[in-house]
Each structure stands twice: as C-alpha cells, then as structure tokens.
Amino acid sequence: MTPNGAAAFALIVIVAAVAAHSLIGLAVLLALCLAFGGIELGGRTLNAFAWPVGVVAPLALFMGIVWIGVVGRSPAEIAAGVSGARTAALGYVTVVCARLFLVALAIRLVVLRFADSTPLAFIGALKAPLTAKKLIALTLSWMDTILHAVDRSRTALVTAGIIAPRLSLRNAANGWILVQTVWLSVVTIAIGRLRDKWPAESTLARLEEALRAPAPSLTPRDGWWMAAAIAALAAAPVA
C-alpha cells in the first residue's frame, strides 16, 4: 500500500464518519477500520486503538457531564422545547463520541501503517506540492529545535536564579522571560542556519532533492481499500 492510497482511504473514512448519523452507520465504518487494521497492521491493530481512546475519553467525559449530567436532554429535544430524557442525551453523546473515535482511529491506522518508514520518506512519497512537503519537513525539524531551546533556556535561567526548577511564584512573574529567551534562541539559530550552516552544507538543496522524487503510483491494493471506503461512505448516512 502507498502513503497516498492510505491517506485517501483515511480521508474517505473521515468524511463517512462525519456524514453518518446513526450507530449502525458508524458500526459499518468501525468494521471497515478493523478489517484495514487486521490486514495492513496485523498484531499492531490493538495499539492503534490506544490513541483514539486516549483522545476521545476526556471529550466523552466532558460531554457526559455537560449533556447527561447538567443539561439532561438531547439537542433535538431542546430544539423541540420538550423536557426530554437523559437516555436521549446519552444516545446523542454516544453518536458524537463514536464519530470522533472513528476520525482519530482512521488517522492512527495510517500513521501506524507507515511507522517503519522515516517522516522524510513518508512526506516524500506523498503526492503534494514540493513547497508543502518542504514546509512540513522543516516544521518537524524546528519542533525539535524549539524543544532543545526550551531545555537550554530553562537551565540557563534556573542557574541565573531567574526562575525556579519547581512550582514557584517567581516562575509566574518571570515565565515571560523564559518564553522570550526560547524565541530569541530559536531566531538566532535560524539566522545562523540561513546565513552560514545550510548554504555551506547545501541542506535545502538536498532536502529538495529528497522530496522531489515522484510519488509512487497507486497500487491495486490502494484501489480495493478506497473502493471499500467509498462503499462505506455511501452506506453510512442511510444506515
């Protein structure tokens, strides 16, 4: 399977999940995702469920408190102006959470499907404009730089006695200095790379070369998964 085929599959499943209005429609999509996981990920399918559960659980908790605990009726009942019941609110929360779970699951399945390849290889294989691919690769690189800058700046400011290494009122007062120090560190690194390091090492030209390679064509396997997802997209809203 190619990254483009997997991305298209996830996109269709997400659209279908948003279009589905019933638990039956969402169950059809879950079955498709399970089949995808079982065939494409094998034993890692269970791992794929951990992230969506972790992401949706707090949302479900908030929604449960708001809709079932506080409001006590569904949106349809509010719109109709009737007193309503908590079971209807529970049904509404279940559909919304199941929909969100499927959105997260589809993304996670694709990420895990290509977990063995490097981020650069995955980005390079996508059918997208070169500038977009370069931006994503550079952003991932800067995220690491920012994290390193946070570590260095924090250590320096703790050593200077400006912030404390633990919970302290001093941190609330001087926290802004840490933010400013991190930003200035990163900007200084950026200027250094732009002026000296990257031109000397031809970093950007090499990155462009790595990302310019043509994306692999869709395989029959991609076609089968996309067809299955389209069928589920057609079935989900009416189920």
Place this chain on the structure above:
Amino acid sequence: MLLYSRAEGNRMLTTPRLIVIALCAALNFSVGTIVYLVKLPIYLDSIGTILCALLLATDRKAAFVCAWLAAATSLIVSALLVNPFVPWFAGTDVAIALVAAFVIARGATTFRARPLPTYAFAGRVLAYGVLTGLVAAVVSAPVVSYLFGGVTGSGSAVIVALFLKGGQRVLSAALLSGLTAEPIDKTLQVLLAALLYRATPGELIALLQPPLASAAEMR
C-alpha cells in the same frame, strides 16, 4: 539564496520566508499542544500565525499567505501527532490569518516602537484581540456545534453547559461560549505575538523583506 528562490519561480515564498513559516508553525504546535494537554479554557494555538503576519507586515498579501501556510502546516502536524480534530478548524485559521495580515499587521510600527508607547500598545492589543476573538468565535461555532456537540474538551465546556442549561440550542450555546472565551484567548495571543515580534532581531525581519527591497536596503 535569492537566486535560488527566483529559480523556483516563486518570489513570494523566498527561502527565509519558508523558514519563518515553518518556525511559526512549530511555535503554534508547541504552545497549542501544551495548552491542549493541560485542558485550559484557552487555546493559544495561533500565536505563530499572528507573529508570522507581523514579521511580514510590510507586504500584506505575503503576510496573509505566509500566516495561513504557518497555520495550515501546524494543523497537519498537530492532526497526525496530537489532536486529530484540529483540521476541522481550518476555516478559523484562514479567518485568523486574514485578520492578522490585514488588521493586526497595521500595528507593527507601534509594537516595535522604542520606547514602548504603553497606552497605544495596550489599546491596539486589546482592540485586535477582541476583533480576532469575535471572528474566530463566529467561524468556529458551526464546527463546534456539529462535530463536538458544543463541547470541545477544554475548560470552555463549563461555559457551554451553562448556556445549554439556560435553554439555548447547541449552535447558539457554542457561539455564545465562543464569544465569551475567544476574545480573552485571542487578546492573550495578540499580546504574546506582539511581545515576541518586539523582541525579534531586526536582522531576521530584514531577511524577510521582498527581494527588491532587500537589495535596495543593502545598497
């Protein structure tokens, strides 16, 4: 470097600008993720978008394109790594980039003035923050209402609950909640972006100027 950009046939997205877009996207992602994980009733995920527009304030069109690209890139990365639901707010990011490039960027001179014109600075931050918040609330409300049932999992769920309990419909509750929380969040974001812009070395801002302006400056 400039020759490289021209050879690419894209004068708006010069190499320094691409670097700054990626930097601002990483800033959006880093701060937004911390706030998302600690479930605060604010977002702080557009500081990089606003900062990007300020850094390119002299060229409004480029400011919009670059600010929007920074927002879109952080959205993609965030969706893959942390929060799969942020891409639904792509429309909000376009709106924020528009406001940042065509309204907030007008305050660039005030934000960098030395000594700091305290009242003018505070007044602009407040006005721009409230405006951005109102725009973001209106654009986000349909997504919050339909996809999340009005509850996005942040602390603002409490505000939504209060409005729903008061008999408001989901869309109205999401909109009213947004109008309550977003101006505060966006004012904080504009303030942080303005302070970071103020602290940014002039050397970086000079690198971001259009090729002709940079050449003229060098002469």
